[in-house]
Amino acid sequence: MLLWLVPLLAVLGFAGWLVYRAVRFRPPAGFRQAGPRPVTVPEMPIAVKLGELLQIATVAYRDPALEDAAAFANFQERLQALYPHVAAQCARVLVGDKGIIYRWAGHSDEAPAVLMSHYDVVPAQAEGWTKPPFSGEIAEGYVWGRGALDTKCTLAAAMEAADGLIAQGFVPVNDIYLCFSGDEEIMGPTAEAMLSALQEWGVQPAFVLDEGGGVVPDALPGLTVPCALIGTGEKGLAELTVTATANPGHAAMPPRHTAVGRLAWAVRRLERWPWPLRYTPPVRQLMEDAGRHARLPWRPVYANLGPLRPLISLWAGLRGGEINALLRTTCAFTSLAGSPAVNVLPDRASATASVRILPGENSKSVRRRAERLLKRKDLEIAIRAISEPSPPSLTGDGAWQVLTEAVAQVWPEALIAPYLFPACTDSRHYARVSQHVYRFSALAWTRQERALMHGHDERISLKALARMQAFYEILISKL
Ligand SMILES: [Zn+2]
Structure with missing residues (x-):
């Protein structure tokens, strides 16, 4: 009879657990922020x-x-x-x-x-x-x-x-x-x-x-204490090129989608489906160490990185910028090539993205994911690895x-x-x-x-x- 109580209690229990974790997530005991120290070096x-x-x-x-x-x-x-x-x-x-x-x-x-x-x-x-x-x-x-x-x-x-x-x-x-x-x-x-x-x-x-x-x-959203960020790893770099192929011809009698139109679909799809969020060890440590000092409502977020991961992923993906770059492989299309003349249908149109790869992934896994997302015969995918991520x-x-x-x-x-x-x-x-x-x-x-x-x-x-x-x-x- 009171079966409806079960999901309600489950939700309340889960919320209570998140709050409990957030309450315990505080700066270490005895932490006192020191003041800046003047330097004596002549300028x-x-x-x-x-x-x-x-x-x-x-x-x-x-x-x-x-x-x-x-x-x-x-x-x-x-x-x-x-x-x-x-x-x-x-x-x-x-x-x-x-x-x-x-x-x-x-x-x-x-x-x-x-x-x-x-x-x-x-x-x-x-x-x-x-x-x-x-x-x-x-x-x-x-x-x-x-x-x-x-x-x-x-x-x-x-x-x-x-x-x-x-x-x-x-x-x-x-x-x-x-x-x-x-x-x-x-x-x-x-x-x-x-x-x-x-x-x-x-x-x-x-x-x-x-x-x-x-x-x-401003190392993290909500952080009010200055933070010395020491890069312990760095992202890799690759250039991903997507090429759409089509029959060339006169622009006066076009098909429904030209190579450029199909390329636009591919670019849009890769932007709509960002790479999955992953907490690499340095970023997890940053969020766990510095997140304790964040103000509300951010501290509970850093206290619950695991359970809130889907929400953080969505938020970071929509926001983009520095925080998103810390959390996932990013793919920024920057370069385009199509027909040399406006009235000629191109047989190839291509777009190249600068891909910044999280440690734990590599240029091959980037290529595989792009191929999965863009599974169409008229699209070619090529990747040029410039630097794999540093562990x-x-x-x-x-x-x-x-x-x-x-x-x-x-x-x-x-x-x-x-x-x-x-x-x-x-x-x-x-x-x-x-x-x-x-x-x-x-x-x-x-x-x-x-x-x-x-x-x-x-x-x-x-x-x-x-x-x-x-x-x-x-x-x-x-x-
Ligand atoms: Zn430099």
């Missing part, structure tokens, strides 16, 4: 040198004819002049035309560290910029120029820290390799060639740091501890959490030789500041730059 010396490095237009192009080889050579020589103690103390090896390795000998070669950066930049036209993009001007509290954030800043901070420490007579515990490539933006061969050189010398990196995450105020690095042992201690000393106000870096960095090559590859740009930045990378008016504040130098000084003293 101008590093700013002036970075300004000088930004004046050298090391713009990377896929077509070597467009590149200014002299700029790259000039950059390499300026480094020697700007950082004389590094030049005197560290053996420099140039790898190919663009790779620079400084070997800084420590007391031991047991657990060598690799500090990476790249000094090539993406192109910049003066139009749209407040200061010319290669002026390296210091004004209004910033150093301005293409590469200020991506990523001559980390190169200058590592060099400035090393130069100062060498001048004081400091010798690191372990060997440190400063590795700077000059073709990261075009995914060139230099980073891999530098890794091969290290391997030829018998160097097994115990710690690798490259550009990547930073200290952000997440370890977060429980000494290397992680060294890094997080240095981060905590410079940004005591920030939570520290691993995350998945959504783009490709040179460090992806190192995942096959080390379980300690981390991506962190040692910079506190907002969403607006992050958007300056590759955009107009790229610039870094003098304060942020000094803090970055402080971070490298502390980190190097621990390596």
Whole structure:
């Protein structure tokens, strides 16, 4: 008779269980958010040198004819002049035309560290910029120029820290390799060639740091505490091309659907059916560690990632953007080709998407899923793997501890959490030789500041730059 009570009690019981989990999901006992700490590093010396490095237009192009080889050579020589103690103390090896390795000998070669950066930049036209993009001007509290954030800043901070420490007579515990490539933006061969050189010398990196995450105020929706995001893994990259075929002919007598029409169906279908949501280990850890500090109504969501997964998947898929990119493989169609003339029916029309692949999947599984969704005879699917995803690095042992201690000393106000870096960095090559590859740009930045990378008016504040130098000084003293 009271059978209707059973589903009601089940729903109430389930809701109660979710609430119980949410109530228990709190910051650790005794947690007190620390205040920011001032840094004592003087702002101008590093700013002036970075300004000088930004004046050298090391713009990377896929077509070597467009590149200014002299700029790259000039950059390499300026480094020697700007950082004389590094030049005197560290053996420099140039790898190919663009790779620079400084070997800084420590007391031991047991657990060598690799500090990476790249000094090539993406192109910049003066139009749209407040200061010319290669002026390296210091004004209004910033150093301005293409590469200020991506990523001559980390190169200058590592060099400035090393130069100062060498001048004081400091010798690191372990060997440190400063590795700077000059073709990261075009995914060139230099980073891999530098890794091969290290391997030829018998160097097994115990710690690798490259550009990547930073200290952000908005790591997750609902989070009000700044969070230092350290990329422990990175997504893969592939290009997926869908081609629709048809009979060519005159556009005055078209069939019901042309190749372009059928291609539109395919593109729309792949957009409507996003890849399944998956919590990779770094993202799960980020949500579990940082989610405890989120405000309502977000905390209960992070407390119940498993049970709420279908809802989170739907919400993230509709919203898109950064949070969605953390949770699933994404597929962004960016390029189209069809008939060369408006009045000719094309025999082929194709669309290419940039696919960013979660660790745990690969270009083959991406292709298989696209084939399943687009099962039609008149559609061809091709994939070009550019970089498979990097497996997440370890977060429980000494290397992680060294890094997080240095981060905590410079940004005591920030939570520290691993995350998945959504783009490709040179460090992806190192995942096959080390379980300690981390991506962190040692910079506190907002969403607006992050958007300056590759955009107009790229610039870094003098304060942020000094803090970055402080971070490298502390980190190097621990390596
Ligand atoms: Zn970069």
